[in-house]
Amino acid sequence: MIKVTIWNEYRQDRDIDFIRAVYPEGIHAALKQGLSAPDLEIRTAVLDDPCQGLSDEILDSTDVLVWWAHAAHQEVTDENVKRVLAKVNSGMGLIVLHSGHYSKIFQAVCGTSCSLKWRESGEKERLWCIQPFHPIARDVPETFVVPQTEMYGERFDIPDDARTIFMSWYEGGEVFRSGVTLERGYGKIFYFSPGHESFPIYYQPEILKVIGNAIRWAAPLCRGIISAPCVKNQEPLYSLEKNKE
Amino acid sequence: MIKVTIWNEYRQDRDIDFIRAVYPEGIHAALKQGLSAPDLEIRTAVLDDPCQGLSDEILDSTDVLVWWAHAAHQEVTDENVKRVLAKVNSGMGLIVLHSGHYSKIFQAVCGTSCSLKWRESGEKERLWCIQPFHPIARDVPETFVVPQTEMYGERFDIPDDARTIFMSWYEGGEVFRSGVTLERGYGKIFYFSPGHESFPIYYQPEILKVIGNAIRWAAPLCRGIISAPCVKNQEPLYSLEKNKE
């Protein structure tokens, strides 16, 4: 049983009518329902929860954290970002969705600006799976369309060890590395760009399939892993010359 | 002419007698002298300088920043770390030395804890160059010895895109990825582990050769590069279907 926490900023989908019309209970609720499966124990948390929804109690019992955010990245405290990053380094999986590319936690994972080009156009996006053998691609069609999307275009300022699993084609002429994996410490990270708040993208079966696969891929092999500590005064394994003198 | 700023924490080498005995003017001064060359315009800065030695004026006129620090990592402000990282993302080279593995700036570049094992033993370290064709290895022997060193051992918690140029063997039985490159945004980073403050390692010709090569490798191709901005409302290159309706 994989313990999943879907964390949502929950501002636009709570406060703006035409977005709430798409996600009446919030994006986190739609994702929770869409990802429901016997091997996943899913709960949700939002920015306006106590401790910003990122208490030790929550993080300590999370195998994979799913992150959706857009307008309030700067409200997430640096302290919380450090705690989430430490958890990722210790083995917690992290799935960053859509506008989460500009979240502090994804920037901290990447060490780069994570900037890109965008256009709110409602145009067609076609995804291509370029690593069809990857666990995240299991049972995902080689290519599929998101009928109406926000365009996210290159250059996407992420580090070179971001392994591209999906590439996107846009009607307006751009391309994008729309699904990439990273590893940091003991933790696995997946960024997936589809999911603009004003389109019903998180109801689309292929999108949910990718996110579900990514959760299972990012789950730690065993719980309770802690990151390599700095080992002080490590004993030598063999006698040192100076000691022989 | 490459503009180099050697930044030194300058605490232990200023305040502790047996370390000052090794580096009477500070590690930054020894490095400045040892790296002196017609194509390098070198200046130094230290933590206790105004603005922690990291003012916009300094960073804006720096092609490559060399970083030595040990005991006061936490004193460097988060604000300054963000500014240095932004400069790296915009193309400034960064050379991180020895105990700088645990600096905030190197952790920010890596997105990991950067932990390792260590032992202050004065034992022998043998470096092996495993990428002899890399610019950083130019005119560096395939293998050479640091006669007395602090042991730094694996696991070194750095990300997978750290490309190993040098590997170290220690008398006491450990191994270490002692010279690794990274890229973040437009900037190149090199971490090089030799350089404990109580041994005269920065006077050793092979060590200076490696650091000098790394500076030239990390220098930006052209100055004034700025990182890819987030481009808002990018115009479509082709007409969108919805517009045709």
Place this chain on the structure above:
Amino acid sequence: MIKVTIWNEYRQDRDIDFIRAVYPEGIHAALKQGLSAPDLEIRTAVLDDPCQGLSDEILDSTDVLVWWAHAAHQEVTDENVKRVLAKVNSGMGLIVLHSGHYSKIFQAVCGTSCSLKWRESGEKERLWCIQPFHPIARDVPETFVVPQTEMYGERFDIPDDARTIFMSWYEGGEVFRSGVTLERGYGKIFYFSPGHESFPIYYQPEILKVIGNAIRWAAPLCRGIISAPCVKNQEPLYSLEKNKE
């Protein structure tokens, strides 16, 4: 159930007395016994078998191929190397052991010479696991010793996407990337250097644990995967401008 074929050159361990004394039934037989487990269906094949032990019948029913060879690399036909590589590209796992670094199949996977330094010395080798969270490292100690080994030293001429899982330290002063993973097409490859024929290394529990883990890691997610074919005259997904004219 993972179908494993252990392929052994089987010349030195058949013909040379002091080596046969170590592996009376051949290295393949010792490995088969040592790796025996309920989830592995293991058979063996040797160079002097019909079809060099690499018939379509064998390859088509192999999930993971383990390869040990030393003196007769050149006898394996180019045709067979191409067939094995095609199978790897189609998803078959490949575990290359010790002197197999210089086999045609490993060179074909790498695209490099795979050269290294060596010394038949019977000296001590200490392995360090530098990716302790990797499936190949599961239940493997962070460090362990092979009491008597052939030294394999850097520079090991393999490509940069070889991900280092184990690094070795040698008594005589060398270091080596002794356990590395690669991926080619749909197939996963692991190279593991311990295993000189004149020492009883394949009876050592840590070594068998690593090889067993690697087999399970390299097994294809699903059988019958075929590599991406060249798709001729792919139909356009959207009408082309020229067609509109």
Place this chain on the structure above:
Amino acid sequence: MIKVTIWNEYRQDRDIDFIRAVYPEGIHAALKQGLSAPDLEIRTAVLDDPCQGLSDEILDSTDVLVWWAHAAHQEVTDENVKRVLAKVNSGMGLIVLHSGHYSKIFQAVCGTSCSLKWRESGEKERLWCIQPFHPIARDVPETFVVPQTEMYGERFDIPDDARTIFMSWYEGGEVFRSGVTLERGYGKIFYFSPGHESFPIYYQPEILKVIGNAIRWAAPLCRGIISAPCVKNQEPLYSLEKNKE
């Protein structure tokens, strides 16, 4: 002065009227003229030359080999492929163009099938530079169009260490990693997909700029580099325990 050999299969552009109409002297001649520069010493060679244009004399005096081929990949002898690969491993740069993706030499470099999707459609291709700071991207626009092209689409079966510099968008809905770098041994390789023989793509300034940059990037740092040999009976650097007994 960089010594460049442009190798061309020279069959279709010699024998087929409508292709010869585009490249009257052959693709190699057009490239030679288009790439002409004071720092490049360019000659050409073709498949029907003695020794298939790949004699030791030619290879030994080549810093960077440019490779165009399409219909006669199988005619290049395995022996010549091995010799070219050995030269690449020893430091010779290799620029593989367009249908060269299916050449034996590129497959040997990659260790994969190098398969892809294609369509001879004359449709529009838009390239995006996703690593604008890379030497190959110098003075190349962030995005530009090849007005009429053959579509090459994903999945492109190349190894994961292929670093993507350019990505392409096609009118018909596909995407492609159209410019990728690789390293093998001491040699640098660049694959660049634009260049179908029936369109005048090698007269386009942006395309020539990319190829010219790639030649300069792939040139070895120093001539006469030879690949790491297998070093037999390496002397131990420190005395071995067994010798003490």
